[in-house]
Amino acid sequence: MSHQPVAIVGIGQTHHKRKRADVSMAGLVREAAQRALDDANMDWGDIDAVVLGKAPDFFEGVMKPEMYLADALGAVNKPMFRVHTAGSVGGSTGIVGSHLVSSGRHKRVLSIAFEKQSEGNAQFALGGGKGASIGAGGAFAPFIRAYIQRSGAPEDIGWMVAVKDRLNGAKNPYAHLKLADITIDKVKESPMMWDPLRFLESCPSSDGACAVIFTDEDGGKAASKPPAWVLATAMKSEPGWYSGRDAVNPQAAHACAQEIYKTVGITNPREQIDCAELYVPFSWYEPMWLEAHEIAAPGEGWKMTQSGATALDGDFPVNMSGGVLSSNPIGASGLLRFAEAALQVRGLAEDHQVGGAKLAIAQAYGANAQFFAMWAVGSSLNPLG
Amino acid sequence: MADTVQEFVFNLTFPFSRTLGSTLSTFSSALAQGQIIGVRTGGRVIAPPLEYDPDTAADSGTDWVCVGPKGTVSSWTWVPEPTNLHPLDHAFGFAFITLDGADTPMIHVVDAGSESAMSAGMRVEARFKDPADCVGRIDDIIAFVPASDPSPSEGAGEPFEAPAENEITEMDAFCDLQYVDNASPTTLMWAKALMEGRLIGQKCPQCARTIVGPRGMCSVCAIELDESHIVEVPGRGVVSNFTVVTPTPYPGQTETEPFARCSILLDGADAVIAQQEILEVPVSELRVGIHVEVVWAPENERSAADIDNRSRGSGGDIIVGWRTTGEPDEPADRYLDRMM
Numbered sequence: 001m002s003h004q005p006v007a008i009v010g011i012g013q014t015h016h017k018r019k020r021a022d023v024s025m026a027g028l029v030r031e032a033a034q035r036a037l038d039d040a041n042m043d044w045g046d047i048d049a050v051v052l053g054k055a056p057d058f059f060e061g062v063m064k065p066e067m068y069l070a071d072a073l074g075a076v077n078k079p080m081f082r083v084h085t086a087g088s089v090g091g092s093t094g095i096v097g098s099h100l101v102s103s104g105r106h107k108r109v110l111s112i113a114f115e116k117q118s119e120g121n122a123q124f125a126l127g128g129g130k131g132a133s134i135g136a137g138g139a140f141a142p143f144i145r146a147y148i149q150r151s152g153a154p155e156d157i158g159w160m161v162a163v164k165d166r167l168n169g170a171k172n173p174y175a176h177l178k179l180a181d182i183t184i185d186k187v188k189e190s191p192m193m194w195d196p197l198r199f200l201e202s203c204p205s206s207d208g209a210c211a212v213i214f215t216d217e218d219g220g221k222a223a224s225k226p227p228a229w230v231l232a233t234a235m236k237s238e239p240g241w242y243s244g245r246d247a248v249n250p251q252a253a254h255a256c257a258q259e260i261y262k263t264v265g266i267t268n269p270r271e272q273i274d275c276a277e278l279y280v281p282f283s284w285y286e287p288m289w290l291e292a293h294e295i296a297a298p299g300e301g302w303k304m305t306q307s308g309a310t311a312l313d314g315d316f317p318v319n320m321s322g323g324v325l326s327s328n329p330i331g332a333s334g335l336l337r338f339a340e341a342a343l344q345v346r347g348l349a350e351d352h353q354v355g356g357a358k359l360a361i362a363q364a365y366g367a368n369a370q371f372f373a374m375w376a377v378g379s380s381l382n383p384l385g
Numbered sequence: 386m387a388d389t390v391q392e393f394v395f396n397l398t399f400p401f402s403r404t405l406g407s408t409l410s411t412f413s414s415a416l417a418q419g420q421i422i423g424v425r426t427g428g429r430v431i432a433p434p435l436e437y438d439p440d441t442a443a444d445s446g447t448d449w450v451c452v453g454p455k456g457t458v459s460s461w462t463w464v465p466e467p468t469n470l471h472p473l474d475h476a477f478g479f480a481f482i483t484l485d486g487a488d489t490p491m492i493h494v495v496d497a498g499s500e501s502a503m504s505a506g507m508r509v510e511a512r513f514k515d516p517a518d519c520v521g522r523i524d525d526i527i528a529f530v531p532a533s534d535p536s537p538s539e540g541a542g543e544p545f546e547a548p549a550e551n552e553i554t555e556m557d558a559f560c561d562l563q564y565v566d567n568a569s570p571t572t573l574m575w576a577k578a579l580m581e582g583r584l585i586g587q588k589c590p591q592c593a594r595t596i597v598g599p600r601g602m603c604s605v606c607a608i609e610l611d612e613s614h615i616v617e618v619p620g621r622g623v624v625s626n627f628t629v630v631t632p633t634p635y636p637g638q639t640e641t642e643p644f645a646r647c648s649i650l651l652d653g654a655d656a657v658i659a660q661q662e663i664l665e666v667p668v669s670e671l672r673v674g675i676h677v678e679v680v681w682a683p684e685n686e687r688s689a690a691d692i693d694n695r696s697r698g699s700g701g702d703i704i705v706g707w708r709t710t711g712e713p714d715e716p717a718d719r720y721l722d723r724m725m
Contacts, residue, residue, distance in 0.1 A: 019404070020404065021404050021554065021555070022404070022406070022407075023404065023406045024403070024404060024405055024406030024408075024409055024436065025403075026406070026436060026437065027406040027407075027436055030436070030437065030442075044441060044442040044443065045441065060401060061399060061401035061558060061560050062401075071435075071437065071439035071440075071442065072436075072437050072442065073442065074441070074442030076439065076440060076442075116404075118402075118404070119401055119402055119403055119404070119558075120399065120401050121399070121635040121636070123633050123635050123638075124399060124635040124636065124637060124638075128695060129395075129397045129399070129637065130637065130639075131637055131638050131639025131640060132630075132632070132638075132639050132640050132644065133635075133638070134628060134630050134646055134660075135630065135633070137630070138628040138630040138646065139628070141628040141629075142626035142627060142628055142648065142724045143724060145626060145627075145673075145721065146626060146721045146722050146724055149717065149718060149721045150721070150722065191631065192629070192631065192643075193630075193631045194628055194629065194630055194631070195628070195629040195668075239604035239605060241604070241659075241697070241725055242594060242596070242603075242604050242605050242725065243594040243595055243596060243655065243656055243657060243725060244594060244655075244723070244725065245724075245725045246722065247724055247725065248722075248724075
């Protein structure tokens with residue numbers, strides 16, 4: 001299968017907040033899209049196709065919002081696609097957009113993902129509209145308990161991730177939470193929400209959107225700002241529940257990572273990748289995903305956190321943007337990871353920039369840790385030389 | 386199996402809310418005062434206003450224009466037998482109405498008495514609710530009615546000066562939905578077994594995994610499972626993992642105190658039943674490795690009404706919970722990985 005090179009030339013996001021009371025749903029997505037258009041030095045008329053992603057419609061109670069948002073996103077007389085893969089949807093939305101260019105079908109594609117959590121209630125929606133919803137934290141807590149036991153990690157690893165991501169978020173002007181004064185003690189003393197997860201180890205509930213504009217090789221080379229190049233994409237799924245399933249170490253995560261590394265020619269992820277945005281809505285997912293995506297050996301992920309390797313000034317920075325722990329407009333959360341990886345290799349991440357980043361990965365997961373999306377982006381088409 | 390439901394009716398209610406953004410806030414706030422407005426953009430007046438030009442996606446700006454209250458019907462359909470979800474309780478028309486001063490039609494209700502009174506080109510005018518009842522919703526206009534005087538609306542097309550701050554910035558969007566789901570064959574098997582005080586699963590002939598709460602398929606091997614694959618599983622096991630949830634408040638939340646849901650690895654079955662409640666053990670003392678046994682509701686109190694297609698191993702009201710057997714705990718590390 002031959003693919004055209006794909007460049008990312010526009011990235012935009014909203015200021016994420018618990019409640020964006022100042023905008024409608026259309027206004028929210030348009031705010032992110034307009035910033036991406038400005039970044040790409042484009043106008044609405046330059047876009048050939050639009051891809052829209054968000055998590056379950058039940059979260060806001062607007063069914064099929066792509067119908068209502070088509071003209072708000074300039075999709076009149078153009079193809080419009082709706083993507084949904086639960087929490088990984090933002091990543092999938094970016095990947096689908098990039099494929100529309102890599103296939104040669106379209107020259108300029110806008111991918112946009114959003115959630116306006118304040119209009120509904122995710123706990124209610126995840127509980128199927130009934131009481132006693134266990135929510136996402138309740139679903140993942142047993143996986144985390146199993147990881148802690150299996151890896152022998154000390155209990156403060158989760159607290160360290162919670163502090164590190166919030167300190168990064170404090171450097172990101174768009175982040176929902178900017179907790180510059182967070183400490184290990186504050187995390188450890190925060191209320192237990194889903195044993196063993198504490199309140200400050202959990203993601204916030206946010207309104208927000210993220211937009212990414214893709215174009216072809218000519219467009220990338222002609223861009224006024226440095227582009228990011230999409231080097232590889234992967235999406236994998238597996239059943240959410242079967243007897244004996246190992247949700248700590250999902251096969252789909254390994255399969256995504258292996259495909260990405262093979263395509264890019266990465267043989268030593270820890271050495272060759274400059275930084276990563278991983279979908280960490282609950283603190284312990286940092287070491288879990290470092291292992292499941294083969295960046296750390298089994299049982300060794302927490303040591304990267306503990307040693308400071310994943311801090312902004314470490315040798316393998318993770319979640320430079322502040323991650324899902326700092327902003328969680330659910331449907332957009334995956335695309336925010338993917339966009340941050342691109343910002344890093346473009347050298348445009350400002351206060352949360354990793355110096356000289358040439359190769360970055362981003363990952364998102366969804367539902368019962370069963371849908372996975374991942375990409376690698378580079379400052380050039382061949383950043384490994 | 387008179388007690389086994391064949392279908393379930395589900396009522397979904399939730400008070401969703403919408404933030405309007407500046408354009409719709411301006412529209413709603415004016416509407417609550419009895420004034421309908423549009424926005425001039427791209428050389429035409431769009432009413433009700435949109436925050437973007439639907440043709441180009443450009444921002445439509447704030448060049449507000451007074452429109453209506455009279456307008457002209459361009460197309461319509463008749464609703465002879467309204468349901469309780471319709472805006473009027475008697476026959477009416479839905480119509481595209483281009484308000485005086487506007488260039489685009491809006492959809493609304495025409496209360497014309499009879500279908501024969503409807504026509505394309507008919508002049509109509511807005512009938513508002515009592516001003517005290519107007520909240521800025523589109524149904525502040527109860528309906529359009531045939532205009533008593535077909536002459537143009539006074540003031541239509543004039544600029545509208547928006548207040549510095551709009552009064553209405555949010556709106557409730559209450560959801561009240563009822564739907565009916567038919568019980569699947571495996572749901573009926575599960576409910577029947579529970580009513581008889583038995584736990585069952587389906588064992589895949591290919592991978593030998595047992596799924597407690599039969600699902601009609603093996604999701605690993607992707608093969609269909611039927612009645613011949615049903616196996617009995619024991620009502621005893623060991624807690625293999627659990628979650629303690631601190632409930633957050635939301636409309637419809639039934640819990641106020643931390644509650645636990647457990648996975649239980651059933652004795653000798655290599656199968657896990659998930660999302661179970663342990664009785665008489667405070668959540669702070671819950672741990673992996675406890676031996677438990679199922680507690681059934683008394684036979685005359687069992688009802689399968691709560692067993693639906695999404696139950697997947699939930700015992701509804703038939704399983705009261707699981708109680709400890711008093712046997713010494715098993716080592717946690719032998720069980721923790723069996724989340725599922």
